[in-house]
Amino acid sequence: MNNYHVAIIGGGVTGCAIAWELSKYELDVAVFESGSDVASGTSKANSGVVHSGINSAPSSLKARFCVEGNGMFDALCEELGIPLDWVGKFVIAKNDNEIRELERLRDIGIRNGVPDLEIVDGEEVGRKERNISCRAGLWVPTAGITLPYKMTIALAENAALNGVVFFLETGVSGLRKVEEGFVIGTTRGEFRATTVINAAGVSCREIVAMVEEPNFQVYPCRGEYLVLDRKYASLIHSMIYPVPDRELGVLGVHITPTIEGNILLGPSAEFIDDPQDKGTTGDMMRTLFREAKEIMPALPERSVIAAYSGIRCKLAPPEEGGWADFRIEESSQVPGMINLLGIESPGLTAAPAIAREVTRLLSGTLPLEPWEDHEVRKLPGKRFADMSMAERAARINKDERWGRVVCRCEHVTEAEVLSALDNPLGARTLSSVKYRSRARTGRCQGGFCTQHIVRMMEGDMGMNIADIKLKSPGSKLFHGRTRRDRE
Numbered sequence: 001m002n003n004y005h006v007a008i009i010g011g012g013v014t015g016c017a018i019a020w021e022l023s024k025y026e027l028d029v030a031v032f033e034s035g036s037d038v039a040s041g042t043s044k045a046n047s048g049v050v051h052s053g054i055n056s057a058p059s060s061l062k063a064r065f066c067v068e069g070n071g072m073f074d075a076l077c078e079e080l081g082i083p084l085d086w087v088g089k090f091v092i093a094k095n096d097n098e099i100r101e102l103e104r105l106r107d108i109g110i111r112n113g114v115p116d117l118e119i120v121d122g123e124e125v126g127r128k129e130r131n132i133s134c135r136a137g138l139w140v141p142t143a144g145i146t147l148p149y150k151m152t153i154a155l156a157e158n159a160a161l162n163g164v165v166f167f168l169e170t171g172v173s174g175l176r177k178v179e180e181g182f183v184i185g186t187t188r189g190e191f192r193a194t195t196v197i198n199a200a201g202v203s204c205r206e207i208v209a210m211v212e213e214p215n216f217q218v219y220p221c222r223g224e225y226l227v228l229d230r231k232y233a234s235l236i237h238s239m240i241y242p243v244p245d246r247e248l249g250v251l252g253v254h255i256t257p258t259i260e261g262n263i264l265l266g267p268s269a270e271f272i273d274d275p276q277d278k279g280t281t282g283d284m285m286r287t288l289f290r291e292a293k294e295i296m297p298a299l300p301e302r303s304v305i306a307a308y309s310g311i312r313c314k315l316a317p318p319e320e321g322g323w324a325d326f327r328i329e330e331s332s333q334v335p336g337m338i339n340l341l342g343i344e345s346p347g348l349t350a351a352p353a354i355a356r357e358v359t360r361l362l363s364g365t366l367p368l369e370p371w372e373d374h375e376v377r378k379l380p381g382k383r384f385a386d387m388s389m390a391e392r393a394a395r396i397n398k399d400e401r402w403g404r405v406v407c408r409c410e411h412v413t414e415a416e417v418l419s420a421l422d423n424p425l426g427a428r429t430l431s432s433v434k435y436r437s438r439a440r441t442g443r444c445q446g447g448f449c450t451q452h453i454v455r456m457m458e459g460d461m462g463m464n465i466a467d468i469k470l471k472s473p474g475s476k477l478f479h480g481r482t483r484r485d486r487e
């Protein structure tokens with residue numbers, strides 16, 4: 001039975017940030033992820049905003065880790081090649097009441113240590129954002145955007161490069177405390193670890209329940225989004241937020257530019273029973289579009305190309321306002337078990353700071369000797385689509401597969417798809433390719449390129465066609481061939 005110093009349950013941004021941090025020490029670390037790739041849960045389905053810290057109550061863990069995490073992004077993204085853009089954000093007010101809310105948010109931000117906040121009049125907002133009209137706006141220059149799944153992938157792949165073992169498609173189904181640590185029951189057999197970190201997101205309560213009676217409930221709250229075609233990228237330049245709804249503990253439907261040039265509308269906030277229900281609904285799509293149009297009347301009809309949803313791990317029900325703080329703690333009943341509970345927004349921003357805090361908590365139990373051979377591999381740099389003609393020619397001269405475009409919408413080449421498939425985690429689904437290369441994210445949503453990628457999976461990676469999946473363990477695309485090749 002394999003024996004690790006640390007077992008991390010969950011390969012979302014929290015678990016992967018912890019894995020990356022721990023890979024800097026001489027420790028044996030394993031990550032167990034039930035999905036077919038990292039970022040299978042909420043970490044791929046959010047706004048991708050690096051929050052500044054104006055929305056969390058002063059002295060809360062959310063405020064502390066958000067502000068600390070925000071301050072770590074420049075160095076982290078530079079080191080790992082994670083895309084980051086400090087586009088800034090406007091919270092806009094349409095009347096006197098809302099202007100008072102802007103003042104309240106500004107004061108919270110100042111107490112949390114957020115710099116350079118400024119309330120400007122509607123004209124000033126209009127000068128920066130010609131499609132937005134309002135009475136006033138709170139300008140937050142330290143808010144930025146990143147690609148949440150790329151961030152998770154970069155953290156995970158670099159952790160793997162430095163010896164962290166990732167068990168994908170490996171759900172944790174049981175945990176037993178034994179004298180020397182834990183026995184972890186999984187869908188791939190049993191493992192042992194001295195300490196366990198519960199980073200299972202919306203499933204965090206199920207993990208706690210394996211070893212003790214949980215003293216909390218999870219109230220899943222779904223957020224749906226609409227994605228606009230990249231040709232509308234110039235509609236806004238910064239993020240546009242309404243004054244947040246204080247009843248639900250969420251930020252409201254906002255308009256967010258993305259690194260890739262699509263604009264996001266959303267998210268909604270709907271408390272649901274099934275934490276795995278990541279569906280999208282026609283009703284909610286219409287509501288999102290209508291609410292976004294109230295903020296930006298110039299929003300064109302037919303600009304939407306896709307929809308998705310993510311699930312917030314809320315520890316407070318709607319009737320209590322939906323707001324509860326993060327819980328980052330070692331269990332008092334089961335020493336060696338560190339639980340990360342209620343890691344909802346701003347969890348993406350907070351992840352690097354949470355990872356440092358977990359490392360500090362572990363330092364009481366484990367010897368943290370720095371690992372001298374620690375190395376870093378940046379994410380692949382410029383995409384073919386963004387290269388100059390000279391750069392493209394140079395690549396094609398070296399390898400002709402740079403000259404074969406697989407995804408026509410996003411101009412992704414065979415070389416880029418191959419590099420995505422050849423990742424150090426061994427993740428090999430169509431979604432693994434999509435999140436690493438952008439193939440299948442354009443207007444046709446994979447209608448043209450899926451067959452080419454499948455052929456590469458078979459031909460270049462030697463995969464059996466019956467094992468090729470869309471995104472998750474159960475999502476096989478093919479049952480077999482309709483016609484067998486002649487002998």
Ligand SMILES: Cc1cc2nc3c(=O)[nH]c(=O)nc-3n(C[C@H](O)[C@H](O)[C@H](O)COP(=O)(O)OP(=O)(O)OC[C@H]3O[C@@H](n4cnc5c(N)ncnc54)[C@H](O)[C@@H]3O)c2cc1C
Nearest residue numbers: 010012013014034041042043046049172201223347348349
């Ligand atoms: C609509 C929405 C918008 C958001 N916007 C932002 C934003 O703009 N900025 C920001 O900072 N934050 C944002 N957040 C919050 C942020 O997305 C989350 O805090 C963060 O992604 C949580 O990461 P995680 O790793 O804790 O959880 P997850 O990403 O959910 O990862 C948990 C992982 O555990 C795995 N798992 C579960 N059970 C098991 C098991 N038994 N065995 C093995 N694996 C298991 C799951 O498959 C999953 O991959 C948003 C959240 C939502 C829902």
